[in-house]
Amino acid sequence: MHNRIKAALLPAFASLGLASFGAQADGAPHALGWIEKATIEPWGTEVKAKLDTGALTSSMHAENIEQYENDGETWVRFTVEVEDEASGDVVEQRFERPLYRDLTVRGAGGKEDRPVVLMKLCIGQTIYEEQFSLEDRDDMLYPVLLGRRTIQDLGPVDVTETFTRDPECGGDATVHAYEQKTYDEDIGD
Structure with missing residues (x-):
């Protein structure tokens, strides 16, 4: 039908x-599906990412989250353990990133504070540096959730499609650096 x-x-x-x-x-996909494959860069591990227009900030699965001081700045150390969709193996990587900001999430279970860091993802042939709140998403189907701030750069989402393109970012991939981003005021807070 x-x-x-x-x-x-x-x-x-x-x-x-x-x-x-x-x-x-020309037959090339225009809109992205509501689930896409992405690689966490520079690690190169392929994950499933859910494009969620109901979320403003993107989120990434992280465990053992610790904040610490580094030269007078707050940094975050965390472990990402995911299934690599390309190999089927469960892999983990420890990351250290400057704390970009703190995020308070309010939901049915109350309110929760989460650290937000900048991370890079390859989607299609482009690398996007984006804000990601860190949370243990072990009980979720998708280790990466892309919110409206990220989707704004990706383009339209076709909710009837999944996996419309594979991540293929080589050394000459276009990089959308976070500091060059501007937000449409209509994406909400």
Whole structure:
């Protein structure tokens, strides 16, 4: 039925020049799916990332989270243990990053404070440096959740699709550095 609706609406949208429906004229995917493969850089481990338009800030699975002082600045040390989607092996890596900010998350279970750090992910052929709150997501299906601040740079999300592109970031990949980012005020707080 879904395909019949697409087929019925396609001529109307085509006449308006809006016939993307998840694909460009050349057949390359336009919108990302609600789940995509990404690699955590520079580690290169491939993970499943859920694109969540209901979240503002992205989140990454982390364990053994510790804050410490380094030359007068607060840093965060943490372990990322995930299944590498490319190999099927469970792998872990210890990271140390400057604390970007603290985030207070309010939900049904009360409020929780989380550290936020800048991390890099490869999606498609581009590396994105983004804010990630760190939390133990062991009980979640997806170790990485991408919120609206990140999705704003990625483009539209097609909730009927998954895995529309593979992460392929080599040494010549485009890097979207966080300090060059501007936010659309309409993405919310």
